[in-house]
Amino acid sequence: MIWKTRRGSLDLTRHGRVMGILNVTPDSFSDGGAHSSLDAALAHARTLIRAGASLIDIGGESTRPGAAPVSAEAEIARTVPVITALRAEWDGLISIDTSKASVANRALEAGADIVNDVSGLQADPSMADVCAASACGVIVMHMQGEPRTMQIAPHYDDVVAEVGAFFARRMASLTAAGIAPEALCFDPGIGFGKNLEHNLSLLRSLPRLAPPGSPLLLGVSRKSFIGRLLGNDDLTLRDWPTVAITSQARVHGVMLHRVHDVRPNLEALRMTEAILGIAPEE
Ligand code: 9MG
Numbered sequence: 001m002i003w004k005t006r007r008g009s010l011d012l013t014r015h016g017r018v019m020g021i022l023n024v025t026p027d028s029f030s031d032g033g034a035h036s037s038l039d040a041a042l043a044h045a046r047t048l049i050r051a052g053a054s055l056i057d058i059g060g061e062s063t064r065p066g067a068a069p070v071s072a073e074a075e076i077a078r079t080v081p082v083i084t085a086l087r088a089e090w091d092g093l094i095s096i097d098t099s100k101a102s103v104a105n106r107a108l109e110a111g112a113d114i115v116n117d118v119s120g121l122q123a124d125p126s127m128a129d130v131c132a133a134s135a136c137g138v139i140v141m142h143m144q145g146e147p148r149t150m151q152i153a154p155h156y157d158d159v160v161a162e163v164g165a166f167f168a169r170r171m172a173s174l175t176a177a178g179i180a181p182e183a184l185c186f187d188p189g190i191g192f193g194k195n196l197e198h199n200l201s202l203l204r205s206l207p208r209l210a211p212p213g214s215p216l217l218l219g220v221s222r223k224s225f226i227g228r229l230l231g232n233d234d235l236t237l238r239d240w241p242t243v244a245i246t247s248q249a250r251v252h253g254v255m256l257h258r259v260h261d262v263r264p265n266l267e268a269l270r271m272t273e274a275i276l277g278i279a280p281e282e
Contacts, residue, residue, distance in 0.1 A: 144193025
């Protein structure tokens with residue numbers, strides 16, 4: 001399986017890849033002025049890369065349940081300097097985590113390769129055109145509702161069928177809008193308008209979620225359903241269960257994993273692949 005991005009194609013035939021999370025919201029690197037925040041964000045990106053991240057996902061707006069929206073200008077001011085600086089020193093894959101076309105456009109001009117849109121390119125009517133024009137990779141995530149209210153009372157008759165049908169519909173309309181089918185990657189949006197049972201049903205059904213031939217990306221890292229299941233509130237105690245889910249998901253063919261703690265998840269992928277009989281990378 002190949003995923004086409006602006007920086008060439010990522011071969012996902014045999015080896016899973018880890019996407020490191022770089023949040024550049026004020027609560028992430030709030031240590032003073034703009035310059036120190038940029039330095040801190042870059043230092044964190046380098047840590048993720050040293051640990052083995054193939055992709056860095058940079059976001060300037062929190063998508064946590066209950067989070068308030070921010071303006072495009074604020075998102076651009078937070079993310080574009082980081083993308084520009086990271087692009088100058090690293091030729092791996094950079095994704096911009098945004099649902100706004102103007103932010104995506106500026107991030108792509110600054111050197112991003114992929115747009116990660118938690119709204120599945122539905123929040124901004126210009127987003128599909130921006131992605132088609134730049135030939136970037138596109139992550140289409142499923143979300144019920146919007147971050148501020150999505151966890152109040154999520155409801156599905158059949159969450160697996162509904163998420164699968166959403167992917168099929170988005171594949172049809174985004175390719176009609178000019179995005180290459182090989183540029184699309186799908187994500188069930190764990191925790192985005194889903195309760196614990198919805199999340200577990202989706203995790204049980206990973207092999208039949210993505211449209212045939214398209215890669216699936218999974219983001220479970222430190223999410224609250226892990227805390228709910230295991231009875232802990234400490235985010236760092238959710239890293240080990242995250243690794244367990246990464247391994248299980250890889251068995252079921254998920255090749256892209258969006259995580260905070262890169263190395264243990266990468267090692268889980270390589271161990272799982274060894275057990276599956278997949279030769280190590282050269
Ligand atoms: C930005 N963001 C937060 N959680 C995410 C997830 O699970 N998937 C993707 N694609 N993006 C996410």
